Amino acid sequence: MTIEYSRDDQRTKETVSPSNPLPVRDMGRFVDMLLIATTNLFPTGERDLLGLTNPDLPTLDGCGQYRKLIWFYFRERSSTTSYTIQARATDHNGAPLATGWLTIASGTLPGASDPNASYWGRLEIPATGDAYYDQYRIVVNRTGDPGYQLISKIVGVR
C-alpha cells in the first residue's frame, strides 16, 4: 500500500509491503556496556570485580541514568562464592552524600552444584524495581575451593 508520512519536514509517499516496510530511524541504544572484567578468585578475601580491596572505592560511578544494571558472568568453577552489591547516591559534584554504602543485594553467587563445573549466570541489579544510584560497589569473595577466574560483563539499562 502507499503511505504518506513526514520526513525532514517534507511529506513523502512510500509504497510499503511486508518486504519493504516504512524506513525507521535508529533512536539510539537503551543499553550501554559498562564493564568487562576478569576477576582473579584464586586468592580468597573480599575484592570488587576490578580486584580492588579498598572498601570505599566504587566499582562503577556516574550510573544515575540507569534504571537497572545487568550483571552477566561466567565462572570457570562453581566454588562457593559470596557476593555483595552496594550502592549509594552522590551530590551534584559527584561526591557521595556520606561515607559507607547501602547494601542492596547479597548472597551466594549462583553456580552449578559441582564446584568443578563452569557456569553462566545473570543477575539484575536491583532484582526488582528501579535503581538510579550513582555509585555501585560489587564485591565477591570465594570461600570454597578450588580457585578460579570470574569473567563479568555489566550493562546499564536506561
Add this chain to the structure above:
Amino acid sequence: MPPKVCLITRNLTSLHKAWTQVLRHLGIDYTICVATSGSANATIQTPQGAFAATSADLQGYFRQFDAVILCDHAVTLSATAVINYSVYWLSWNAPEDPPFLLFNPHFSTAITESAYNSNFPSDFPIVRPNPSNLGGTLYAADGGSPSSGTPLWANYFEARGACVQFVTENIRAHVMTVCNAHGVNPFSNVVPYFWRLNTTQHNTLSNTPYTHRVARNGRAGEILAVPAPPTNPEDTETYGADCVVAYRYKNIFWLPHTLASMPFTISFWNFHRSDTLAPMLFWLLYGLQVAGVRPRYKLPVQIETDHPIESTDNTPPFDFTLKQQMEVLLAKFDYMRDFARRRNTAIINGVRVGGKTRLPTARHFHWVMMYGTNVPADARAVAQQVNEILVAGHKEGTLPCGIHDHSIGTGAGYWTMNVHANFRRHSGMRYGTPNNIPIARGRCCVAPHVLPAGVAPPDALTVRIGDTELVEWDHTMSGTGDTFNLPMGNIHAARVIIESEIEEMLALGFPDGYCAGHKYTNTAGNNSGGECYWQALKEFGFRGVRSGSACNVPLSIKRTTPNRLWHGFHLLTDRGFDLAAPDVVYARGLYYPGSPADGDAVRFWRLDHGNDISTNWSTDSTAAWRAYRRTVCQFIGHWLYTTVALLGAFYFHPINGAMIVSLSDPNARFDGWSIPNAILQPHYNHAVELLENMDAVVRLLPDVLYWGTITDVMDHRERVMG
C-alpha cells in the same frame, strides 16, 4: 518519472526475495499485487482495490506501471492452472498498456479451463507445449538429458547451459536458460526445454506494423533470442530453425525462467543460504531492459582474485614446475590488467601475506615465491615479474592489491583460533618488535563515564569498538620479543596482525595494504573476524572487506550483522567460483576422467546431467562443449546474483585452474579439443573465460550493468542500504 513495476504473485510466502531485492538495488519502485488463485477467474488484489483479472479497472490500474511482471511460473507442464488469469492481458496491447513480462510461463495444452483456452490469442506464435507430445511441441535443451532434480530449482549447483544468440544486439552470451521444464515427477529427472515457433504466425506478426514503445522493430512480433549456432564443428548440439528462447509478442515478453518460487526464499535470514541463490537472474535484467524499464541506478560489475601469487603441489600427469605455474599466473595477470584497462574496471587481488614474517618457507605464500631460498631461482624470477605487474596495476588502478593473510589462526585468517600459539610478529612500526604492546583486552575494562576516579592506573588505555568505549588496564603484554602466544579475539591482536600484514605489503613494493583508494581487501577464508577486527581495519583506513556471514570459521562463534554495514564499515558477501574444491588443491579440467571427487568443474558443480558428459568424454567431442557451456553458465549465474542481489564480491583463485591451460597459448579462449593443454585435454583459462563471458553480458545489458569497481559497489550499498 521514477521507474515503477507491478509484481503479480499468487503466494507471498513463496515469492523469492530477490524480486524485490534486485528492484530496490536498481532503484525501481514496485507494487506487489496478489492473485487469489491461478484460475482465469482470479481476482487481483491491488492497493487500490480488488479487480477481476479481465476487468477494465485492472487494465486501467496497470497503465500506471512501466511493466507488469508475473512472478509465478510453470513447474510441470501437466499443471492446469498457474497464471491462467493472465490470459486476458495477452490482448491488452494498446500503446497505453504496459509491457508484460512472463518468465517460464505456464501455457501448456494441459490447461483445461475454457476461459483460458478461448481467450488465448489465436495469432500467438509460440507453440503451446503439450506434455503428451513434448518432442513435437518443444526442443529438449542442453543435450536433452534430465537433471537429477528440476532445472528450475538449480541454485548453487547443477546449471543447465545455453549459449544464446541475442538477435537484435548481435551478441552471444552464456546464460542459464530454461524456457519450460517437465518430468513425470516434477521434482526429479526433469528435462529443460526451449520453445518451438509457429513460423507462419511469426512471419505474419513480424510483418504486421505495431506501435508500442517496446516494439523496437515496429512490428507485432520479434524473435529476441535463439540458441546460438556452434562456433566449432566439434559442437554438434544444434536446434531447428524454429527454436526460440525469448520472444516479444506485441507488448508481451515470453522469457525463460528467472526466479524460483520456494517457501523459504522470502526470508531475509535465509537470503544467504546457498540454496536460495538465484543464478538465472539474467532473464529478469534482460526483461526489464527490453521492456524499457529504465532503472535509477546501474549496478557495477567487478571481480576479485585471492592469492595472485602462490604455487601448489601437483601430481602426474599435471607436472607443472614452479616456474611453469608462475608463467601461467604471469599470463593471466597480464591479460587481466589489460582487460581492466579496456573496460575501466578494477580487479581486486588479495595478496597472500604472512610469508615474510611467519611462514618463510611455505611456497604457497606470495613473499616466499618471490624470495624464498627453497624456491628455484627461475621460478622466483617469474614470480617477481608477476609482482611487478601487480604493483604497476595497483598504482594505475587496474589491479588493486590488499592484505589477505592465511598465516594466522588455523590458516583461515582473522580470529580463527582462540589463541595463536607462537605467533611471530614483524619488526618496527608501532606494534612490531621490540615494542612491548598489549596483546589481549585488559583484565579490567570500564566505560569512561562510569569509571570511578582514581581506579584506573596511569597506563590504562581507552579502546573504542563501534559505539562502545572502554578504559582498559592490566593487559597481557607481548614483551620485547618477536614470538608469543597471541589471544586472537581482541582489538590489540587485530592491530598487531593487520600492521604486520601492511608492513609486508610495503616491503613487496605496494604503497599500501588496502587496494589504494578503494580502502578494501578480501579477507583470507572470508573471515573478517568480528567487531574488533572491523574496528582495527577502520583504524588502519579500511572502508570495507569481503566477509562470510560466519566470519571466523572454524572457531565459528561469530556472525556478521544481517545488513552487513557495521558503523559505516562494509562487509561484502562473498561468493567464490573455482573449478574445483579447495581440498583437491587444483582443478584437473572442465572434466577429466582421472579426477578425484570435486576435482574438476563438472564434478564440483554437478554438471554431469544424466552422465551425458562423463560417458561421452573420450568418444564425443560435444561433451567438452557441454561441460564448457554449463560451467560458464554456472559462474555467470553466480556472478550476476552476487552483483545484483547481494551487492557482494565475486572471486576466484588464479592458481586453481593453472594446470589446465595451454603453456604455448595460455590466454586463448576455449576451443574444445582444438587447443590442447599440457596433458592433451581441452585448454581452458578461467580468468579469460570469466571476464570475456561476463563482458558479453555487460554489453547486452547497458541499462542495468556497467564495469565498475569495489568502490562503486560500496557507494551503491550506502545508497540503497543506508
